[in-house]
Amino acid sequence: MSDTTDELVERARSLDKGSVARLISRFEDRRPHMAEHRAEVLAALDGAGVAPTGTIIGVTGTPGSGKSTLLSRLTVDLLSDDDSRSIAVLAVDPSSQVSGGALLGDRTRMRYLPDERRLFFRSQASESDLGGLGPSTFQVCRLLTRLFDCVMIETVGIGQSEADIRHLADRVYLVLQPLGGDEVQFLKAGIIEVPDAFILNKCDEPSSSASYHQLRASMWLARPFDEEAPPIFRTSALTGEGLDELEADLIARIDTIGGAGLREREPYFFGRWVDDEWGRHGVGVLRERFGGAERFLADHGGYETAQAAFADEVLRQP
Amino acid sequence: MAEQDAPQAHQILDSDGEPSSDRPWIIRTYSGHSSPKASNELYRSNLAKGQTGLSIAFDLPTQCGYDSDDAIARPEIGKVGVPINSLDDMHLLFDEIPVEQMNTSMTINGTAMWLLALYVGVARERGVELSELQGTTQNDLIKEYLARGTYIYPPEHSLRLIAEMYEFCLDEIPKWNASNICSYHLQEAGATPTQELAFALANAISLLDLIKERGEFTDEQFERAVGRISFFVNAGIRFVEEMCKMRAFGELWDEYTRERFGVENEKYRRFRYGVQVNSLGLTEAQPENNAWRILIETLGVTLSRDARARAVQLPAWNEALSLPRPWDQQWSLRFQQILAFETDLLEYPDLFEGSVVVRSKVDELKRDAREEIDRILGMGGVIPAIESGYMKSALVRSMSERIAAINTGDQIVVGLNRWTEGLPSPLLGGEDGGIFTLDESAARDAIASVERTRAERDPERAAAAVEALKAAARDGSSMMEPSIECALARVTTGEWAGALREVFGEYRPATGVDGQQLSLAGDRVDALRERIGRLADQLGHRPRIVVGKPGLDGHSNGAEVIAVSARHVGFDVIYSGIRLSPDEIVLSAVEEDADVIGASVLSGSHLELAEQLFEQLAAHGASDRIDVVVGGIIPPGDVEKLRGMGVQRVFTPSDYELIDIMESIVDLVEARVEGAVAS
Numbered sequence: 001m002s003d004t005t006d007e008l009v010e011r012a013r014s015l016d017k018g019s020v021a022r023l024i025s026r027f028e029d030r031r032p033h034m035a036e037h038r039a040e041v042l043a044a045l046d047g048a049g050v051a052p053t054g055t056i057i058g059v060t061g062t063p064g065s066g067k068s069t070l071l072s073r074l075t076v077d078l079l080s081d082d083d084s085r086s087i088a089v090l091a092v093d094p095s096s097q098v099s100g101g102a103l104l105g106d107r108t109r110m111r112y113l114p115d116e117r118r119l120f121f122r123s124q125a126s127e128s129d130l131g132g133l134g135p136s137t138f139q140v141c142r143l144l145t146r147l148f149d150c151v152m153i154e155t156v157g158i159g160q161s162e163a164d165i166r167h168l169a170d171r172v173y174l175v176l177q178p179l180g181g182d183e184v185q186f187l188k189a190g191i192i193e194v195p196d197a198f199i200l201n202k203c204d205e206p207s208s209s210a211s212y213h214q215l216r217a218s219m220w221l222a223r224p225f226d227e228e229a230p231p232i233f234r235t236s237a238l239t240g241e242g243l244d245e246l247e248a249d250l251i252a253r254i255d256t257i258g259g260a261g262l263r264e265r266e267p268y269f270f271g272r273w274v275d276d277e278w279g280r281h282g283v284g285v286l287r288e289r290f291g292g293a294e295r296f297l298a299d300h301g302g303y304e305t306a307q308a309a310f311a312d313e314v315l316r317q318p
Numbered sequence: 319m320a321e322q323d324a325p326q327a328h329q330i331l332d333s334d335g336e337p338s339s340d341r342p343w344i345i346r347t348y349s350g351h352s353s354p355k356a357s358n359e360l361y362r363s364n365l366a367k368g369q370t371g372l373s374i375a376f377d378l379p380t381q382c383g384y385d386s387d388d389a390i391a392r393p394e395i396g397k398v399g400v401p402i403n404s405l406d407d408m409h410l411l412f413d414e415i416p417v418e419q420m421n422t423s424m425t426i427n428g429t430a431m432w433l434l435a436l437y438v439g440v441a442r443e444r445g446v447e448l449s450e451l452q453g454t455t456q457n458d459l460i461k462e463y464l465a466r467g468t469y470i471y472p473p474e475h476s477l478r479l480i481a482e483m484y485e486f487c488l489d490e491i492p493k494w495n496a497s498n499i500c501s502y503h504l505q506e507a508g509a510t511p512t513q514e515l516a517f518a519l520a521n522a523i524s525l526l527d528l529i530k531e532r533g534e535f536t537d538e539q540f541e542r543a544v545g546r547i548s549f550f551v552n553a554g555i556r557f558v559e560e561m562c563k564m565r566a567f568g569e570l571w572d573e574y575t576r577e578r579f580g581v582e583n584e585k586y587r588r589f590r591y592g593v594q595v596n597s598l599g600l601t602e603a604q605p606e607n608n609a610w611r612i613l614i615e616t617l618g619v620t621l622s623r624d625a626r627a628r629a630v631q632l633p634a635w636n637e638a639l640s641l642p643r644p645w646d647q648q649w650s651l652r653f654q655q656i657l658a659f660e661t662d663l664l665e666y667p668d669l670f671e672g673s674v675v676v677r678s679k680v681d682e683l684k685r686d687a688r689e690e691i692d693r694i695l696g697m698g699g700v701i702p703a704i705e706s707g708y709m710k711s712a713l714v715r716s717m718s719e720r721i722a723a724i725n726t727g728d729q730i731v732v733g734l735n736r737w738t739e740g741l742p743s744p745l746l747g748g749e750d751g752g753i754f755t756l757d758e759s760a761a762r763d764a765i766a767s768v769e770r771t772r773a774e775r776d777p778e779r780a781a782a783a784v785e786a787l788k789a790a791a792r793d794g795s796s797m798m799e800p801s802i803e804c805a806l807a808r809v810t811t812g813e814w815a816g817a818l819r820e821v822f823g824e825y826r827p828a829t830g831v832d833g834q835q836l837s838l839a840g841d842r843v844d845a846l847r848e849r850i851g852r853l854a855d856q857l858g859h860r861p862r863i864v865v866g867k868p869g870l871d872g873h874s875n876g877a878e879v880i881a882v883s884a885r886h887v888g889f890d891v892i893y894s895g896i897r898l899s900p901d902e903i904v905l906s907a908v909e910e911d912a913d914v915i916g917a918s919v920l921s922g923s924h925l926e927l928a929e930q931l932f933e934q935l936a937a938h939g940a941s942d943r944i945d946v947v948v949g950g951i952i953p954p955g956d957v958e959k960l961r962g963m964g965v966q967r968v969f970t971p972s973d974y975e976l977i978d979i980m981e982s983i984v985d986l987v988e989a990r991v992e993g994a995v996a997s
């Protein structure tokens with residue numbers, strides 16, 4: 001039980017399941033004193049020269065569009081494409097507003113590879129009934145991008161919670177299914193502006209061709225200022241059709257992007273954290289007294305210390 | 319004609335206009351266990367007692383397409399049915415039983431084509447004409463995805479297998495029911511009468527749509543194929559409504575086959591059905607009461623002549639304790655015989671003809687069912703309704719409502735939630751405690767048998783047969799003849815199913831638990847949520863539970879209800895459905911950094927599976943981080959054994975109060991947290 005941080009980090013670096021899992025729990029843990037533990041873990045990783053170079057891929061879309069099924073195939077393919085590649089999947093599901101509990105069911109679609117350390121799967125509760133990212137998804141990514149080459153995040157996309165994924169991921173794919181009534185809603189809700197690329201899944205279904213043309217057409221309307229229309233991949237997670245192109249696109253991103261951009265995203269997620277913890281009051285304090293998240297982070301040297309400092313500041317308020 | 323000779327309304331007349339009476343329905347007992355030899359003895363003794371048909375239970379590896387020596391099969395061999403690995407085993411199973419005189423019903427689905435091929439193999443090697451064979455392969459995969467769990471392939475391929483069996487049987491084995499559309503299992507998974515009617519009929523309609531679309535039949539053949547569709551239905555304790563449901567089934571089937579499929583011949587539109595009465599309502603508490611429940615339920619499907627079952631099989635009083643012992647089966651059999659042969663039931667025409675009450679109830683059921691059937695057909699039939707999870711969610715919702723009603727007392731179950739005080743049951747007093755125990759040597763024999771078959775067969779013939787099967791699967795031609803050749807070539811069950819797994823892939827259907835509510839409220843729920851909130855503060859995360867179904871067991875009700883309840887009180891719940899290996903369940907728990915694994919096992923293999931769970935936990939170094947609780951059909955003698963292995967809590971069907979169960983799990987997590995703080 002009483003493993004030291006260094007021991008845990010050491011084992012997590014070799015992707016030992018239990019150790020990675022327990023470190024993730026530390027990054028999910030929102031109790032104030034955990035910031036210190038996180039700083040310790042990050043310091044140990046930095047000390048070992050482990051940088052957050054993993055690429056973050058966001059996969060979003062309505063429930064049932066096939067995100068989990070797609071991910072189960074994509075991960076297996078990407079692992080066999082390059083036997084040094086490692087992938088973590090983070091699947092976020094909505095929580096009940098009544099009890100707070102969540103049913104985390106995305107594993108149902110995953111292929112289990114019990115002896116494969118290069119694939120790690122973790123579920124997360126969004127703590128909102130609309131889906132979107134959880135309050136600690138960003139935190140967990142700070143860890144996982146240091147341990148894995150690629151972090152894939154599955155989220156249910158309904159409405160504005162999608163802005164979060166845009167801020168977190170290096171590339172966002174929106175998964176749609178043919179001609180769902182939901183899909184039309186989706187496009188109307190402005191979601192069409194979020195993704196870098198579209199995946200029209202279930203193209204084994206007869207209605208998929210019509211949907212493809214419909215989607216193409218609405219793209220011009222919704223994103224008139226794009227220099228180039230974003231790509232639309234047509235896939236079937238059941239038959240495997242179209243996965244090659246999608247995988248080539250993914251591999252190109254994983255091999256070139258490298259997630260060095262997480263630092264730039266800290267201000268946004270710091271702001272979101274303040275909002276989660278203290279609501280409008282906290283956001284006000286951050287803006288008015290400290291000139292916003294970016295300034296606050298710059299003034300307090302590092303994310304963890306900034307969290308601790310901000311907590312103190314807010315609590316000191318009468 | 320003299321006055322006293324005039325036909326009277328209470329008389330049944332034969333074709334000569336003479337008063338007569340009906341022949342009884344087929345009386346069956348669902349059975350099979352341990353080994354082909356032991357089951358063969360059981361069948362012969364049941365036939366000697368006056369049973370008129372065979373109803374074969376297969377073990378789970380055979381049902382899921384694995385050989386007895388496959389690692390996944392080991393804990394389950396011979397537990398809940400007979401293991402059949404090859405034609406050699408099938409010969410043993412039917413030793414000295416004249417197949418040409420039998421009406422043989424096989425509860426087999428994912429591997430139905432294979433078992434039919436084996437039966438045909440027995441007939442061919444004995445020189446029996448196929449046209450003499452009579453019986454049924456259950457072969458309804460839709461209800462497997464929804465309720466029973468022994469599916470293998472994706473829906474589209476499963477339905478192709480079914481359709482090809484109809485195409486083969488129609489002229490080759492004209493008295494064979496290639497499949498049996500089942501609503502029985504749907505009720506066991508919580509379906510209301512309307513859902514039972516609608517889901518089963520939508521299933522049958524979708525199958526006929528497919529058969530028609532395939533275009534293998536002429537119109538005349540298609541009409542006969544419609545006539546081959548038979549049903550397997552449930553009869554619950556609300557026996558008046560159940561009787562009305564049976565009438566509604568008959569009328570609706572007549573209407574759909576006429577309207578949608580244009581079947582002219584009235585004979586082919588008849589709703590032919592067999593029954594097993596409800597077992598879900600049979601209790602572990604005061605188990606002797608179950609005898610009355612079984613009796614009452616049987617009335618629902620026998621009282622009305624127009625809606626009478628053609629075959630009936632009954633569970634036994636100790637249903638919730640273990641598999642029935644021979645005496646338990648005999649007791650149920652005797653009840654059927656008394657009803658059919660001592661009473662005057664079979665002497666009358668339909669007793670409810672003209673009843674205004676019955677008519678009105680039947681109409682209501684029909685109206686509601688039609689509405690639901692329209693909805694499913696509107697989605698494109700049962701395949702899309704399975705794939706989208708629509709039907710499964712509806713069943714989990716009904717089941718959750720049922721359990722909640724038992725918890726609140728709105729639904730009375732005598733001896734369980736009302737009148738629970740009682741004298742000890744003498745039925746439980748015997749040396750065996752009223753429980754069936756298996757002969758442990760079964761597993762060894764089954765493994766030896768499959769090894770012998772593989773050693774003695776012509777390897778080239780076997781390999782060629784498997785290749786031919788795969789070729790047919792790929793090119794779309796019928797797999798039936800290639801399967802028969804596989805049978806004759808002594809290909810094994812695992813090889814047959816494995817070949818098709820290679821071509822078709824495997825399938826995991828939706829779990830249906832997403833988004834389900836539980837209508838349980840009140841102080842205890844609030845208090846529990848508060849405790850879980852506090853735990854979340856102490857742990858740094860909401861307590862997480864992995865609800866797991868290890869092994870091949872398909873009983874999902876308990877796991878679903880527990881998953882829904884756990885979320886209801888505030889756990890984060892990881893539930894990935896049935897048929898996972900202990901390795902997979904432990905891996906989930908480790909990756910999710912779960913606090914508890916809750917395993918649900920009703921197939922009798924809890925000891926082996928629990929042992930494997932603990933081995934895996936140790937391998938991950940997680941034994942002291944994760945508590946294990948187990949629920950299901952756990953005989954009293956095994957509870958201590960499980961505790962000895964490290965299982966913290968054991969729950970059985972008598973633990974019906976969900977909040978009690980949840981409190982008990984929260985106690986556990988709290989104790990561990992406090993222990994950690996103290997140390």
Ligand code: B12
Nearest residue numbers: 597637640872873874875876916918921922949950970971
């Ligand atoms: C319903 C039922 C079915 C349904 C299942 C529908 C479904 N989707 O679940 C159907 C009709 C499909 C079915 C099929 C079979 N069944 Co069945 N079935 C039953 C029955 C009647 C009730 C089980 C049930 O659902 N109860 C309701 C739920 C809510 O209760 P529960 O599971 O007991 O769970 C409660 C507690 O036990 C506990 N609990 C359970 N699990 C867990 C887990 C955790 C974490 C916790 C905390 C608590 C907990 O809490 C729950 C809430 O109260 C039982 C007999 C009986 N009356 O118990 C036989 C029974 C379990 N079946 C049996 C058999 C043999 C079969 C078959 C294998 C037959 C065959 N040879 O083909 C098939 C195949 C199924 C398969 N693929 O595995 C045997 C098992 C014998 C044994 N163990 O030795 C039984 C005991 C009947 C008998 N006497 O023969 N069955």
Ligand SMILES: Nc1nc2c(ncn2[C@@H]2O[C@H](COP(=O)(O)OP(=O)(O)O)[C@@H](O)[C@H]2O)c(=O)[nH]1
Nearest residue numbers: 063064065066067068069201202236237238705
């Ligand atoms: N026909 C078809 N069905 C698919 C495809 N991808 C996923 N599905 C099915 O769609 C349902 C929902 O898939 P899931 O991956 O759970 O969706 P998610 O909610 O977006 O994660 C499941 O029944 C899948 O089998 C596909 O490409 N074609």
Ligand SMILES: [Mg+2]
Nearest residue numbers: 067068106154
């Ligand atoms: Mg998903």
